[in-house]
Amino acid sequence: MSNKLFDVNTIYAPHVQNDGWGPEVRNGVDAGTTGQNKRLEAFTCKLELPEGVDLHVMCRAHVKNKGWLDPVYDGEICGTVGEGLSLQAIQLQLSGADSDKYEIWIQVHVQNRGWMNWMSGGELAGTVGFDLQAEAIRIMVFAKGVSLKTDGVVGFVEYVAPPAADPVVNKNMAGKYFSWKELSCDCPPWKYGFGWCDGYPEQDLKNQNAPYLIDILDKVREYFGSQVIVTSMIRCQDCNDHWGGIPGSYHTTWQAVDIVVPGHSAYEVAVVANNLTGCGARYYEIDQFTHLEPPGCGVYCQQAA
Numbered sequence: 001m002s003n004k005l006f007d008v009n010t011i012y013a014p015h016v017q018n019d020g021w022g023p024e025v026r027n028g029v030d031a032g033t034t035g036q037n038k039r040l041e042a043f044t045c046k047l048e049l050p051e052g053v054d055l056h057v058m059c060r061a062h063v064k065n066k067g068w069l070d071p072v073y074d075g076e077i078c079g080t081v082g083e084g085l086s087l088q089a090i091q092l093q094l095s096g097a098d099s100d101k102y103e104i105w106i107q108v109h110v111q112n113r114g115w116m117n118w119m120s121g122g123e124l125a126g127t128v129g130f131d132l133q134a135e136a137i138r139i140m141v142f143a144k145g146v147s148l149k150t151d152g153v154v155g156f157v158e159y160v161a162p163p164a165a166d167p168v169v170n171k172n173m174a175g176k177y178f179s180w181k182e183l184s185c186d187c188p189p190w191k192y193g194f195g196w197c198d199g200y201p202e203q204d205l206k207n208q209n210a211p212y213l214i215d216i217l218d219k220v221r222e223y224f225g226s227q228v229i230v231t232s233m234i235r236c237q238d239c240n241d242h243w244g245g246i247p248g249s250y251h252t253t254w255q256a257v258d259i260v261v262p263g264h265s266a267y268e269v270a271v272v273a274n275n276l277t278g279c280g281a282r283y284y285e286i287d288q289f290t291h292l293e294p295p296g297c298g299v300y301c302q303q304a305a
């Protein structure tokens with residue numbers, strides 16, 4: 001044993017921007033630079049062990065643009081060389097038969113922050129997510145039971161991006177291209193003003209059935225790339241009766257929509273909607289509109305209105 005304080009000698013060497021490999025240092029001596037704004041790009045770390053002691057050191061590096069690299073061991077290069085990338089964080093851990101008796105400690109000097117706290121036993125040291133370069137390190141191995149930590153000093157910090165904000169939901173819009181007003185019953189004042197309903201009868205059925213048709217409408221709209229006019233979607237019972245719809249029509253349960261695509265025949269629209277979505281598509285040759293509903297009828301020629 002060379003001395004009492006360091007039973008196990010830790011020997012490490014820095015690879016610094018512009019300077020390349022620096023000299024090996026040991027047991028807590030600075031490796032790298034401070035105050036020169038030079039990034040630490042890689043390092044090696046190995047152990048000099050007393051006779052009969054079985055100990056290995058694992059090193060992991062968090063590198064700019066790459067994230068955490070695979071672990072390396074016992075003097076292998078940890079980090080990158082020749083890529084111009086800074087180390088940002090480091091994890092060291094001991095293994096081997098005697099790893100329960102020893103602890104490895106690391107302290108990282110970080111751009112704009114200075115020396116961070118000592119970290120040990122597989123703790124992460126340095127920073128992640130701030131794009132701050134590590135500039136220097138100190139490493140040592142002690143018998144377990146000694147702590148080098150300073151109270152209130154951070155040894156590792158990671159920036160975690162806040163969750164993305166919810167996309168702005170426009171409550172007026174039913175889908176990407178269609179407003180709820182366009183899909184409403186004819187009752188409200190902005191249409192015929194019948195007043196039998198508020199325009200949106202059968203809320204439960206609306207929640208249950210409308211999304212299917214709205215998705216179809218958006219797809220058809222996207223296919224044609226031009227205006228799609230909704231002539232009728234939901235009809236309350238009274239409106240359905242008023243317009244002479246068949247009793248129990250799909251229109252009364254948010255399961256049918258009638259559309260016109262200017263410049264395209266009712267048949268063409270029916271074929272497109274059916275091909276795109278598999279929905280039922282009835283085309284009205286005389287009135288030239290297309291009625292879309294759940295699958296079943298395929299593309300169907302509906303002579304009568």
Ligand SMILES: [Zn+2]
Pocket residue numbers: 185186187188196197198199201235236237239
């Ligand atoms: Zn109505």
Ligand SMILES: [Zn+2]
Pocket residue numbers: 232251256257258291292
């Ligand atoms: Zn219809």
